[in-house]
Amino acid sequence: MKFIYLSLCVLLAFGLDAQITDPKATEFYTPVPPKVESGESIGTPPSDAIVLLGLEGDLSAWVAKKDSSPVAWTVADGVMTVKAGTGDIKTRRTFGDVQLHLEWRSPNEPDKEGQNRGNSGVFLMDRYEVQILESNGGETYTNGQAGSIYKESPPLVNVTSKMGDWNTYNIVFMKPHFNADGMLIRPATITVLHNGVLIQNHWEIKGVTEYIGLHKYTAHGDDVISLQDHSNEVSYRNIWVREL
Numbered sequence: 151m152k153f154i155y156l157s158l159c160v161l162l163a164f165g166l167d168a169q170i171t172d173p174k175a176t177e178f179y180t181p182v183p184p185k186v187e188s189g190e191s192i193g194t195p196p197s198d199a200i201v202l203l204g205l206e207g208d209l210s211a212w213v214a215k216k217d218s219s220p221v222a223w224t225v226a227d228g229v230m231t232v233k234a235g236t237g238d239i240k241t242r243r244t245f246g247d248v249q250l251h252l253e254w255r256s257p258n259e260p261d262k263e264g265q266n267r268g269n270s271g272v273f274l275m276d277r278y279e280v281q282i283l284e285s286n287g288g289e290t291y292t293n294g295q296a297g298s299i300y301k302e303s304p305p306l307v308n309v310t311s312k313m314g315d316w317n318t319y320n321i322v323f324m325k326p327h328f329n330a331d332g333m334l335i336r337p338a339t340i341t342v343l344h345n346g347v348l349i350q351n352h353w354e355i356k357g358v359t360e361y362i363g364l365h366k367y368t369a370h371g372d373d374v375i376s377l378q379d380h381s382n383e384v385s386y387r388n389i390w391v392r393e394l
Contacts (some may be wrong), residue, residue: 184198186198192346193251193253193318193388194388195251195390196392198392199251199390199391199392200243200390200391200392200393201389201390202241202375202389202390202391203228203230203252203386203387203388203389203390204228204388204390205228205388206228207225207226207227207228207229207230209221209223209225209230210242211241211242211243212239212240212241212242212377213239213240213242214236214237214238214239214240215237215238215239215240215276215374215376216237216238221239222236222237223236223239223379228387228388229255229385229386229387230385230386230387231383231384231385231386232270232377232379232380232382232383232384232385233379233383234379234381234382234383235379235381236379237379238376238377238378238379239376239377239379240276240374240375240376240377241374241375241376242374243374244371244372244373244374245274245275245372245373245374245375245391245393246275246325246372246393246394247323247324247325247393247394248274248321248322248323248375248391248392248393248394249320249321249322249323249391249392249394250272250274250319250320250321250322250323250375250389250390250391251318251319251320251321251388251389251390251391252272252318252319252321252386252388252389253316253317253318253319253386253387253388253389254270254282254316254317254319254384254385254386255314255315255316255317255384255385255386255387256268256282256283256284256313256314256317256382256384257314257382257383257384257385258313258314259284259313259382260287260313262288262382263288263289264288264289264290265283265290265294265380266381266382267283267284267287267288267290267382268282268283268284268313268382268384269282269283269284269378269380269381269382269384270282270283270377270378270379270380270382270384271300271377271378271380272319272321272375272376272377272378273359273375273376273377273378274321274323274338274340274375275323275325275338275370275372275373275374275375276373276374276375276376277358277359277370277373278299278323278338278340278355278358278359279299279300279359279378280297280298280299280300280319280321280340280342280350281294281295281296281297281298281299281300282296282317282378282384283295283296283310284296284310284313285297285308285310286308286310286311286312286313287312287313292304295308295310296308296310296317296344297309297310297319297342297344297349297350299340299350299353299355299359300359300361301359301360301361301365302353302355302356302359302365303350303353305342305344305349305350306348306349306350306351307347307349309344309345309347309349310344310345311345316387317344317345318343318344318345318346319342319343319344320342320343320346321340321341321342321343322340322341322342322394323338323339323340324338324339324340324394325338325372326338326355326367328367328369328370332368332369333369334367334369337354337355337356337367338354338355339352339353339354339355340352340353340355341353375391
């Protein structure tokens with residue numbers, strides 16, 4: 151496939167495409183894309199997805215981040231909710247490039263403001279955070295509102311549902327690449343759709359999304375997906391991932 155593509159590029163570069171008269175000259179049949187069965191709806195997992203939290207509310211894909219003990223968050227009717235003070239959770243397995251689907255709901259806390267209003271976060275490779283926050287009514291710094299790449303890139307638009315309603319993130323994340331000496335040779339990129347609307351468009355992540363200081367990279371391999379306990383009872387459901 152690469153040879154055919156390069157050959158076509160060479161022909162086009164030299165202006166020789168006018169000599170091609172057979173349509174078959176620009177057709178190829180391998181590799182054949184693998185067959186994947188789509189879900190019943192946009193939000194349901196396709197046949198090649200790894201389900202991290204399904205309708206039955208099974209938490210076996212997750213452990214406590216601090217010590218890999220069983221998750222202490224609450225679960226009922228397929229919905230997992232942060233139990234404040236019990237700590238972040240992480241997946242048992244590690245991931246690299248992924249398509250991630252998750253749904254989240256802010257708690258009913260109208261008296262809280264700013265970063266204390268329905269705060270949580272999803273961390274790709276346990277380092278790169280897409281912020282979760284009740285941003286329909288509260289105000290905060292824009293690179294810390296819902297859908298932001300935390301402390302780095304505000305969302306293109308704010309489509310956060312009203313307090314207590316479900317939100318959906320569909321995330322395409324491509325991991326960073328490092329050479330043998332640990333030097334960054336390709337940054338991580340991320341695309342995010344929030345409630346079906348594009349809010350991060352192939353953003354090049356600048357580094358680990360730290361709370362304080364500039365973001366920078368340190369070489370690492372594949373790692374876990376983690377969810378944050380920020381002392382707000384944010385709920386999650388229908389989490390699945392496809393390895394790319």
